[in-house]
Amino acid sequence: MAKPFNIQSTSLRVRIFIAMIFLTITSSVLIAMVTIYQFKKEARNYHQDRLIRKEDAVNEHLNFVLQTTDIPVTTENLPLIFKDKIFELSSIHNIQINIYDLKGNLLITSKGNFIVDKINNEVISPNILKIIETTSTKRFIDLRIIDGITYRSAYNYIKDNQFKPLGIISMPVAEETSYYDAQVNSFFILFAQIYLFIIILAIILAFILSSYITKTLQFISERIQKTSINRRNEKIKVENASYEIETLINSYNQMVDKLEESADKLAQSHRELAWREMAKQVAHEIKNPLTPMKLTVQSFQRKFNPEDPKVNEKIKDFCETMVQQIDTMSAVASAFSNFASMPAQQNTTLNVVKVVQLALDIFNEDFINFESTEEEIIAIFDQSQIIRIINNLVKNAIEGIPNYEPFPRISVKVKRESQSVLITVSDNGSGIPEDIKEKIFEPKFTTKTSGMGLGLAMIKNMIESYGGNIRFESVLNKGTTFYVKLPISN
Numbered sequence: 041m042a043k044p045f046n047i048q049s050t051s052l053r054v055r056i057f058i059a060m061i062f063l064t065i066t067s068s069v070l071i072a073m074v075t076i077y078q079f080k081k082e083a084r085n086y087h088q089d090r091l092i093r094k095e096d097a098v099n100e101h102l103n104f105v106l107q108t109t110d111i112p113v114t115t116e117n118l119p120l121i122f123k124d125k126i127f128e129l130s131s132i133h134n135i136q137i138n139i140y141d142l143k144g145n146l147l148i149t150s151k152g153n154f155i156v157d158k159i160n161n162e163v164i165s166p167n168i169l170k171i172i173e174t175t176s177t178k179r180f181i182d183l184r185i186i187d188g189i190t191y192r193s194a195y196n197y198i199k200d201n202q203f204k205p206l207g208i209i210s211m212p213v214a215e216e217t218s219y220y221d222a223q224v225n226s227f228f229i230l231f232a233q234i235y236l237f238i239i240i241l242a243i244i245l246a247f248i249l250s251s252y253i254t255k256t257l258q259f260i261s262e263r264i265q266k267t268s269i270n271r272r273n274e275k276i277k278v279e280n281a282s283y284e285i286e287t288l289i290n291s292y293n294q295m296v297d298k299l300e301e302s303a304d305k306l307a308q309s310h311r312e313l314a315w316r317e318m319a320k321q322v323a324h325e326i327k328n329p330l331t332p333m334k335l336t337v338q339s340f341q342r343k344f345n346p347e348d349p350k351v352n353e354k355i356k357d358f359c360e361t362m363v364q365q366i367d368t369m370s371a372v373a374s375a376f377s378n379f380a381s382m383p384a385q386q387n388t389t390l391n392v393v394k395v396v397q398l399a400l401d402i403f404n405e406d407f408i409n410f411e412s413t414e415e416e417i418i419a420i421f422d423q424s425q426i427i428r429i430i431n432n433l434v435k436n437a438i439e440g441i442p443n444y445e446p447f448p449r450i451s452v453k454v455k456r457e458s459q460s461v462l463i464t465v466s467d468n469g470s471g472i473p474e475d476i477k478e479k480i481f482e483p484k485f486t487t488k489t490s491g492m493g494l495g496l497a498m499i500k501n502m503i504e505s506y507g508g509n510i511r512f513e514s515v516l517n518k519g520t521t522f523y524v525k526l527p528i529s530n
Contacts, residue, residue, distance in 0.1 A: 060246035068235050095194045113200050118207050119148040126150045138210040144169050256285050392417045399430035407448045413455040419528045429499045433465040440469030466521040472514040
C-alpha cells in the first residue's frame with residue numbers, strides 16, 4: 041500500500057541549514073558593499089569640500105591682491121599683477137593655480153617648467169567656458185580620471201571692483217586616496233575576522249536550530265511512514281509543540297480516525313462484495329451440471345418403456361449420467377469450500393530444493409527441467425502447500441504449451457536471494473495476452489474450458505500468508521515465467 045505522506049526531515053534540516061548560512065553570507069556581503077560605498081562617498085565629499093574650501097580661500101586672497109595692486113586691473117595686466125604673487129598664493133594654499141583670459145587662453149601658471157602635467161592646461165575647452173558662462177554661480181568643477189588617478193579642477197571668474205569678469209582661474213587637484221585605501225584595507229581585515237566568527241557561530245546555531253525544528257517533524261514522519269490501512273494506527277502525542285507542529289499533529293490524528301473508519305467500511309464492503317461474487321460463481325458452476333441433468337431426466341421420462349428389452353441397460357446409463365453430474369457438483373462445492381476456508385498451515389523445517397523435486401516427480405513429461413543453485417535451502421513451510429504451489433504452476437505451464445509446439449520446454453529453478461528463496465517456473469507456451477494479465481489472479485477468472493479458475497487465486501493466498509509474493513512475466517507466443525518469492529524463516 042502506498043504511503044499517504046512522507047516528510048524528508050533530513051532534507052528539511054539541510055535546507056534550513058543552507059538557508060541560514062546563505063542569509064548570513066548575503067547579509068555580510070551587503071554590509072561590506074554598503075560600507076565600501078560609504079567609504080567612497082565620504083572620500084568624494086571630502087575631496088570636493090576640500091577643493092571648495094581652497095577655492096574660496098584662493099579667491100579671497102586673489103581679490104585682496106587685485107584691490108591692493110598699483111597696476112591697472114585689466115585682463116591684459118593679469119600676468120603682470122600676479123607675476124610674483126601667483127607663486128606665493130600657490131605655496132600658501134598648496135595648490136596649483138592657472139589664470140586664463142576670457143577666451144580660455146592661459147596667461148600665467150604657478151606650475152614649474154620641470155613638472156610634467158598630465159592635464160592640458162594651455163587652453164580651456166569651449167564646453168567648460170560655456171558652462172561657466174551659463175551657470176548662475178559662474179563656477180564649474182571638472183572631474184577627470186587619467187591613468188587611474190582622479191583630478192578635480194575648479195573654474196570661476198576673476199572679477200574687478202565692479203564685478204566685471206577679467207579672466208578665469210583654474211585650480212587642478214589630484215585626489216589623494218592613500219588614506220582612504222588604508223582605511224578600507226583595515227576595515228576589510230577587521231571585517232574578515234568578524235565575518236569568520238559570525239560564519240562559525242551561524243553554522244553552530246543553524247545546526248542546533250535545524251535539529252530542533254526537524255526533531256518533531258522526523259518523529260511525525262516516521263509515524264506517518266508506518267501508517268497503514270491494514271492495521272490499527274497509534275495517534276501522536278507531543279508536548280510543548282509549536283502552533284504549526286500542533287496543527288500538523290492534530291491533522292494526522294484526525295486522519296487516523298478517518299482512516300480507521302474507512303478501513304472498517306472498506307473491509308465490510310470487500311467482504312460483502314467477495315461473498316456476492318462467490319455466490320454468483322457457485323450458482324453458475326452448479327447450474328452447469330443441473331441443466332444436462334434436467335434434460336436427461338426429461339428425455340428419460342419421455343422415452344421410458346418398461347416393456348423395452350433394454351430397459352435395464354438404459355436405467356444403468358441414466359444412473360451413471362446422473363452420478364457423473366452429481367460428482368461434478370460435489371467437486372465444485374469442495375473446491376469452493378477449500379478456497380473459502382484454507383486449511384491451517386502445518387509448518388515444519390524442510391529442504392525447499394527437495395520438496396520442489398518431490399512435487400515434480402508426479403509429472404511424466406520429459407521436457408520438464410529442474411535446476412537449483414544449492415543442494416539445500418532450509419526453511420520453515422507447510423510441505424503440502426509448497427507441493428500444491430509447484431503442481432499448480434507446472435500444470436498451468438503444461439496446459440499453456442500448444443500441441444503443435446515441436447520443442448516444448450518447462451524450466452523450474454530454485455535459488456537463494458538474501459533472506460528469501462526464489463522459485464521460477466518458465467515455459468515456452470503461447471503466453472498470456474495483455475488484456476487478461478490483470479485478471480490472472482482473480483478467483484473466478486480462468487482461460488481454460490474446464491475448471492473453476494481458483495488455482496492461481498488459492499496459491500496466491502498461500503504465498504501471501506507466508507509474507508511472500510508471486511508475479512509473472514509473459515510474452516505472447518514466446519512463453520511465461522512465474523516468480524514465487526518466499527521469506528526464509530530461521
